[in-house]
Amino acid sequence: MHDANDLSQLRVLVVDDEDDIRLGLKRLMQRLGARVSEAADGAAALRELERRPADLVLSDLMMPGMTGAELLPEIKRRWPGTEVAILTGYGTVQTAVQCLQEGAAHFLTKPFDNEEILRLVRRLGCQILARRSADGGGPGATLVAEDPGMKRVLELVRRAAPSPMPVLIEGESGTGKELVARAVHAASQVAELPFLAVNCAALSDTLLESELFGHVRGAFTGADRDRRGLFAEAGGGTVFLDEVASMSPAFQGKLLRVLQEQVVRPVGGSRDLPVRFRLVAATNRDLQEQVSRGAFREDLYYRLQVVRIHIPPLRERPQDILPLAASFIARAAELCRISLGELPVLGADAERALLAYSWPGNVRELENAVQRAVVVCVDGAVRPYHLGIGGGAWGEPTAGEGQAGSYSEAKQRALVQFQREFVERALERTRGNVSQAAEACGLTRAAFQKILRQLGVDRTDFLAD
Template sequence: MNAVERRQRPQSVDVLIVDDEEDIRELLELSLMRLGLACDAVGTVADAIARLEARRYRLCLTDMRLPDGDGLGLVEHIQAHCPGLPVAVITAFGSIETAIRALKLGAFDFVTKPVELKALRELVTHALRLGATGDKAAGTTPERALIGHSPAFMQLRAQAEKLARNQAPVFIHGESGTGKEVIARFIHSLGTRTAGPFVPVNCGAISPELMESEFFGHRKGSFTGAASDKQGLFQAASGGTLFLDEIGELPLAMQVKLLRAIQERAVRPVGAHAEEPVDVRLLSASHQDLGRLVAEGRFRQDLFFRINVITLRMPPLRERREDIPALAEHILARLAAREGGAPRRLSAAALHALQGYAFPGNVRELENLLERACAMCEGDEIDAADIELYPDQTASGWLTDSAAGPFGFQVPGDFGDHGGGGEPGQEPAADDAERLRIIRALEQTRWNRSAAARNLGMTLRQLRYRLQKWGME
């Protein structure tokens, strides 16, 4: 194309289609034209790169197999030279592994051949919405939701902002209380689904007998007590994001059904005869090591690979101590707004004590400590004496990651240590530390187990299991 021809043609077109099959190109063009979109269609990687240099596009659809290369190479080229352009890949049925590789390289989403028009319309709608909503969302709610400027936190934020630009399933891994749901909401608010619902689900809090009905809904009369039709969580999140917290708690039988729902993008309500299509982005989280659960046979490997396309690690609070002053100020302001009056201040000694503490319960524990300190403090300033820290859990008393305790945090070697010559049957120091932490949480809530479990960052079922193990149920 010469310079005169380039000047005569419009400099902005909606969609670039890259596929070596002419009938596929025509089908896609016709489908997109019905949506009012202008298209360019080419059959090779070289032609696609030439068009990208000559014009601006809002979306690129590319086949994975092309005569002079593949879609993965084009995805990489677009990420390097057109980083704001969403690119979706078209892959053959059964080639999900290749599509996942494309998502990891930065692709927005994928569709399988034969291309279903409904799925194509949903993909295009979300992709074109990306540029229109991303900048607007970035300057509002997420800025207030994420507090911190430490290197570990800024790296996390940058990763989350990148993940918000695609539809890939994300697995968020981190200790209890690190803010996994906060970062999931951040990803949702910056993405193309920000106008849709964000539906959080604690998988460990749903009775196994009701899980299928809760996730997929049910029809009237499908079982005793089903007095009317009920919408499931997947349907409630349609057009938005479904966040499955503590996904490692799902029973194996439910894992099979969840895998099918993710693969088919459809669910079948209990008592229904046909599946219903759903359009959700899936985010999941757990404080457990899912790889270990797979090795132990407690989590399906195929589901693990499907939800773990991209892993986002939440740094514990002890790795971002620089953020404690800003977090504390934010929490104290929120407590003051709730109770009325001016926010309390932290003395230098109190702030020093907090920054020297290991925070096994992370940000959630910081919130609980400050709320208790506000209740006990008589003046406007919180001093170190007003903050009740757990014994021997200062930064200097903690071991390396190889000594991680049952919650994923490190247990001090001298805490409750009985020595190598202890009596047979004595519990290890890690178990003592966990039991003391749970007892104190129960005492603080007057043995309200639901409230204690919530403060500890575990499910009620997990708390009951530990109490039964120690003969305290």
């Protein structure tokens, strides 16, 4: 593990009813340089989170009042971005496994060893901070395009960008639609003007309308002053409408009018205001199919798709996989303050695993896998099992499945993922010794081996070199 991680931006909340343990954990977090707060029970934890949101909660399972198992779903519901790791006494492993299914990032059994906690928090902390900075997106991210499929996309971007025509970007989730939208803006004649993004799926009709068109004071409860909408704010720049397929029919009509007449009527207002902007829209659903089903207005569709850019899924542009991985390694290493000389290296077997996988979550999934590998790999060598991706007969989501699917499928995937991490970690610790690993997991050798077979995990990957 590289010890130069900067976790000073990481906010950790420690929840435990035992004063000693709380204090001990707090000191450990301080040792990592993280910002730490504490709470003695579940209710106090929620109050603390309201005052000071946390990136990571380390919570005991058994506490008087609200237990850790009850606290977890509440945190996940109210602060979906907050990761929760459960600390549990012996004998409650069953509950802890349930917690993983409810979205806990990890669990540790007491009595735990300090190194183990430090390692866990470094790993999760690094991922959280890396994710936060990636979400910031921004011009910092360089667009990798080595595969002919992606080169064609860039060529289209280059040709379409200078005109003021609306652009529609289509592609599965995680293929890089937002990045391409930013590239269109950056190559346009309005690159110096704002790029304003709105996710249509995240907002109700009313909020979307007020966000885009603005509102006047008193238009609704809480509207205590006039507010300009994004179309007006853009001032000739680019407005990026993400997930357009989820706009309601009513809103589609309103948007169409804006595009036709170049005016908006703020919510509660009585006058139209002229607006100027370049529209870039994105969808991960087949808009044409939505049109044929009557779920999307045809007239609006034709206005949006004057220029259409389709981003192929990652599985259809294999030549991008390794260059993307290399760029993500460099970025993750930078975030984790790993010096250039110590950049983790992909082993040939890890490269094969990356190339063989179907990437249902596309580039975003690749980015996550690589970030994870950079943090968990040992001595800078990335092996297949550090990537946390499928490779065996099961556990690998089939092509096109994406993040979607039923609850039970998602649960099954989470469980397989958990099993994989669990057994791989045990094998890593015992350097591939199955008997010792099985014992550490409290399983018989036969049961452990059966799991390895089901997951397609090869113990020889873990032998000391």
